[in-house]
Every structure is written in C-alpha cells, then in structure tokens.
Amino acid sequence: MKLLEQRILEDGKVYPGEVLKVSGFLNHLIDEQLLDEIGREISVRFCGEHVTKIMTIEASGIAIACATARYLKAPVLFAKKSKTSNVSDNCYSASVKSYTHGNVANVIVEKEFLTSADKVLIVDDFLAHGEAVNGLIEIVRQAGAELAGCAIAIEKGFQDGGAKLRAKGVRVESLAIIDSMTDDSLTFREQN
Amino acid sequence: MKLLEQRILEDGKVYPGEVLKVSGFLNHLIDEQLLDEIGREISVRFCGEHVTKIMTIEASGIAIACATARYLKAPVLFAKKSKTSNVSDNCYSASVKSYTHGNVANVIVEKEFLTSADKVLIVDDFLAHGEAVNGLIEIVRQAGAELAGCAIAIEKGFQDGGAKLRAKGVRVESLAIIDSMTDDSLTFREQN
Secondary structure, rough: HHHHHHHHHHHOOOOOOEEEEEEOOOOOEOOOHHHHHHHHHHHHHHHHHHHOEEEEOOOOHHHHHHHHHHHHOOOOOEEEEOOOOOOOOOEEEEEEEEOOOOOOEEEEHHHHHOOOOOEEEEEEEEOOOOOOHHHHHHHHHHHHOOEEEEEEEEEEEOOOHHHHHHHHOOEOOOOOEEEEEOOOOOOOOOOO | OOOHHHHHHHOOOEEOOOOEEOOOOOOOOOHHHHHHHHOOOOOOOHHHHHHOOOEEHHHOOOHHHHHHHHHHHOOEEEEEEOOOOOOOEEEEEEEEEEEEOOOEEEEEEHHOOOOOOOOEEEEEEEEEOOOHHHHHHHHHHHHOOOOEEEEEEEEEEOOHHHHHHOOOOOOEEEEEEEEOOOOOEEEOOOOO
C-alpha cells in the first residue's frame, strides 16, 4: 500500500534495537484518514472471505480493526490483556510475549463471543516475531473457529513472524513489508 | 441516544457492585454499526467546536474515539497505560485509578503530539467516578491545550463523576445516562 509506505518514509523514526516508531500517525496519534484507507484496503483483500469476526489485541490493533470492520461489516473482538471485574471467568486464553512492553501477557477472550461458527480475520498494527498473532490464532483454535487470515499494517520482513505463519499455510496480508531497516534507510518488499 | 439505550436494555448485563457489562457490543465485542452511529452522534454534538485532537485512554475508548474522528476529521490521540520501548521519555503524565482493573495506572502522552495550539475532545466508553476523564483533563492542562468537552457513551449518573465535571464548567455530553440500576431495571435520564 503505497500511501502507508510513503507515510512511514516521511514520518516513521528508526531507533536502536530495530524499533520503528510510527506513533505520529498509527499507534499513539492516529491519522483518521490514513486509518480509513488502511481499513478499506484490508477489506478489499478479504472481502470474499465472509469474515464474521475481526480479532485483535488491545490496544494498538483496535483502531485498525475498527476501520476494517466498518468496510467488512463484521464486529470487532479484541482480546484483553488483563481480567477486569466486568469479564467473566469463562474465557479462552493464550500467553503473548511483547517485545515493546518487555513482558508476557495472558490475553483473554470471553467464550460467549467466539464460537465454531465464526470465521476470523486477525488484524494488528505490527507483525515482527508473530507473538501476538500466534496468541490470537491459539484462541481461534480453542474456539474451534475458522481462520480467514491475518491483515497487518506493517510487517518487519527481516524478522521471522510472517515467514513462519506463511510456511504453516496462514494467509498473511501485510500492507507494508519492511525488508531492511537502518537509521538511514528503509527498504520495502515489492508487492503486487 | 435511543439506539444505545435500547441496546443497553437488550444486551447489557448488571452485576453486583454496580457493574454494567456491555462487553457484547461496546468494549470487548464491538458492534461496528452501533459504533459508527455513536461516532456520528458525538460528531453532531461537537461539530462546531473545531476540535483538533480526539483524546482517550487505551483500551476501550479507542474504538469510540476512532469512530468519532472519522466524522470530525481530526486525529485520535490515545493515552498509554505503560511506557513501551517505542515511547519517548518526553511525556505528559497523570495518575488514573481504575475501578474495573482495581489499580492505579500512570497514563502518558508524548509531548510532541499535544500542544497549546490544540483544542481537545475527550472521549470514553464509560463515565462513573470520572477518574479517567480527570486524568486526561490533567494532561490537556499540562499541554496548555484547550478543552472542548467530553463525549461519553454511557454515564453512570448515580455516581458523581459527571456532576463534578459539569459543576466545574466542563461540557459533558453522554449519549446514555443511567440514573438508577438494579438487577431488574435500568432508568435512563431524559435528555433533549
């Protein structure tokens, strides 16, 4: 998606440890026009799949999931990182390691909201090692639901999350795939 | 907003401790059509205010903030509950007590994304004791930005957060205000 690649080049910032900061338009401050275009583009790629739930993990995937939901006309289901007083005990759960948070979170989804009748599109802002997506796939598996695939805004193609998922037969659509990243330059993978 | 009140009556669940669970359509599973209507309604109420940033706190306010942003054509800025590796040290911060999480979180916003040139609309799913909104107002104050007001999906009118904010002169628009809540019945405040 050229619009997203262009924005990453203009406003993204690279930090030591292969950190790409897109807080200025995607996951802290969110450009509402770019967000809408991301949702539209994901919906174009998955519109034939009859998706019934769009899943993500709080917090930064929620915006993209909602933008996609509007076009695919399916509800968003976001996995929670902590059990609050308004969450039932009857949950699916999976462990997810976060490199940016530096911890392991137990993410949960209430069982009543995901069943074997669902076809799920997983959505997130980043795909790097694939920890978050694999946690969500585990929850889809526990529910006996069908996985339509994964839609990612930015994939770090130089890390192995995307390659491993595709090797397992999971359809992964990333709107921008970064193949290499240094302080001075970003290289995007050519996509059709 | 009759559509939201009706949905609360149909699908909301009341639990001990004055907990209203709306996880089936607003803050775990999210009905994308209802969400869009909530965003539209908030935008109608604040469309004359020339809002430049729509602020919320992760996680459950993000969906409503994004739905509103689409109509008001302003970016979303969500305060973060933990400092991740891609957040700078140069932040505004405020302490926010959460009744549903049972803890106090230090919420942060990077200074570069909020300035004295901004006019801010604060958005959240719930208003009860007002802890989250007051934390966001404190951050708006630190930035020297102007506050346009607060837009809330569901206000617990029997708790004091909304009354205290209005007494301080803050414009608070709640799409549904619950004046009393028992296991058997909900009473909504009449609004024009």
